[in-house]
Amino acid sequence: MTWLSDVKLNHLQSVVGDPDFSSTKYTFVKELARGGMGTVYLAEDRKLNRHVAIKVLNAPESTNDLRERMIREAQIIAGLEHPGIVPVHDVGTLPDGRIFYAMKFVRGSRLDEYVSRGAPQRDRLRKFQAVCDAVAFAHAHGVIHRDLKPQNIMIGSFGEVLVLDWGVAKIRDDAHSPAAYQTMEGTVIGTRHYMSPEQERGEIDQLDERSDIYALGAVLYFLLNDQTLSKAAKAICFKAMAPEKENRYSSVSDLSADIGRLLDAEPVSAYRENAFEKVGRWTSKNRFLVLLVLAYLLMRIIFIFTSRP
Numbered sequence: 001m002t003w004l005s006d007v008k009l010n011h012l013q014s015v016v017g018d019p020d021f022s023s024t025k026y027t028f029v030k031e032l033a034r035g036g037m038g039t040v041y042l043a044e045d046r047k048l049n050r051h052v053a054i055k056v057l058n059a060p061e062s063t064n065d066l067r068e069r070m071i072r073e074a075q076i077i078a079g080l081e082h083p084g085i086v087p088v089h090d091v092g093t094l095p096d097g098r099i100f101y102a103m104k105f106v107r108g109s110r111l112d113e114y115v116s117r118g119a120p121q122r123d124r125l126r127k128f129q130a131v132c133d134a135v136a137f138a139h140a141h142g143v144i145h146r147d148l149k150p151q152n153i154m155i156g157s158f159g160e161v162l163v164l165d166w167g168v169a170k171i172r173d174d175a176h177s178p179a180a181y182q183t184m185e186g187t188v189i190g191t192r193h194y195m196s197p198e199q200e201r202g203e204i205d206q207l208d209e210r211s212d213i214y215a216l217g218a219v220l221y222f223l224l225n226d227q228t229l230s231k232a233a234k235a236i237c238f239k240a241m242a243p244e245k246e247n248r249y250s251s252v253s254d255l256s257a258d259i260g261r262l263l264d265a266e267p268v269s270a271y272r273e274n275a276f277e278k279v280g281r282w283t284s285k286n287r288f289l290v291l292l293v294l295a296y297l298l299m300r301i302i303f304i305f306t307s308r309p
Contacts, residue, residue, distance in 0.1 A: 018031075019041060019054075019056045019094055019098070019100070020094055020095050020096060021043060021054075021094070022095065023094070023095050024092060024094070024100075025045060025046050025047045026043040026044065026045060026046070026052065026054060026102065027043060027044045027046055028041060028043055029041070029042040029043055029044060029051070030042050032053060034058075035165070035167070037057065037058060037066060037069065037070070037167055038055045038056055038057050038058055038070065038167070039055070039056055039058055040053050040054065040055045040056075041053070041054050041055075041056060042054075042105060043102070045089075045102070050105075051105045052089060052102045052103065052104065052105050053086075053102070053103050053104065053105040053106070054100050054101070054102045054103075055070075055073075055100060055101055055103070056094065056098055056099075056100040057070050057098045057099045057100070058098075059098075067099050069167065070099040070101070070167075071091065071099060071101075073101075073166050073167045073169065074088050074091045074101035076143055076166050076169050076171070077103070077166050079141065079143075080137065080138055080141060080143065080166075082133075082134055082137045082138075083134075083160065084130055084131070084133055084134025084137070084160075084161055084162055084163055085134050085137070085138070085162065085163055086103050086104050086106060086154075086162050086164060087103060087104050088101055088102070088103045089102045089103060089104070090102040106154050106156050106162055107156065107157045108154050108155045108156040108157050108160075109154070109155055110150060110151055110153065110154060110155075111127070111131075111150040111151075111153040111154070111155060111219070111223075112150035112151060112222070114127070114155045115150070115222070115223060115226075121224065121227050122263060124223045124224065124227075125223075125259055125262065125263055126263070127155065127161050127223075128216075128219065128220055128223055128259060129256050129259050129260065130160075130161035131148075131153055131161055131163060131216070131219065132216065132252050132253070132255060132256035132259070133256070134161070134162070134163045135148065135163060135212055135216065135252050136251070136252040136253050136256065138163075138169075139209045139212070139251070139252060142171055142172040143166070143169050143170070143171060143172070144169060144170045144171075144172060144207060144208065144209060144211065144212055145163065145166060145168075145169055145212050145215075146168045146169060146170055146189050146190055146199070146207065146211065146212070147165060147167070147168050147189070147190050147191055147194075147195075147215075148163070148194060148212055148215035148216060148219060149191050149194040149215065149218075149219065150219060150222055150223075152164045152165040153219070168189050168190070170207060172208065172209075188200060188202050189204070189207075190215070193218060194215045194218045194219065195211075195214075195215065196210070196211040196214035196215065196245065197214075197243050198211060198245065199211055206245075208245070209251065209252065210245040210248045210249075210250075211245070212252065213240050213245075213248050213249050213251075213252060213255060214240060214241050214242075214245070214248060216240055216252065216255060217236075217237050217238075217239070217240025217241035217248070217255075218240075218241060220236065220237050220240065220259075221237040221241070224237070230262075231271055232262055232267075232268045232270070232271045232273075233262060235268065235270040235271035236255070236258050236259065236262065236268060236270045236271075238270075239270040240255055254269070257269075258270055
């Protein structure tokens, strides 16, 4: 009996698992990422001569529930037309019965990869604000992401920020949607270290926009954790990640506004400064003016001493 090496076995498994796009206008190129429910592939759109990313349901024998979730995910993304959310181009079924949908192929890197390259803190905060903009837009349209984390955020080749993977998104107050009613109480949805306490407890009926705010606070902490954090920056993270959702920011826009104040060296709502901190912040913000005044005073002192007989 001839035994296959692990390398050859993995190669055969990957070949067998390649999707059959023969009945579509797409040509398989390579696998990009694999998740629990679906796998994302790079493919070529033969009609438009461009690359697209195609998410395919993993198992052909999947239940109607999973198929409905996949279609619902495509519908959710298609309904969120925003620069920070990847647009969906097409949805269909492969010959083996698997559901797929095609979306824009984003060239770039994940947020965690972007951070590993040592991006400056101000750039990280600007990118975080862009994430907040996309999530706030989704919230305004009644959609809660429920799985925000650095791996689900992409930085495009032109610096654009895109929020990905809406596979477990919840339509607020829509108990009859396939994405919502199949999620039973007690089911844990999300990613450890980024999911809110109510998510960890499986309290599905308690999940709302503030659950995403908790995840955003965890993402912010990840972005800044390798930097020297000011008390104001820490306070923003901790307010967003408050154990009780009533103590978190009431909206993503409020969280983003505090980030804007932090960038502008203004007082943030999450932290009450003492008098010394106010002076220090004002001095840091008006550094040029302070140096100018000090230079003037120094010149006056020199003039006084040199003008004495």
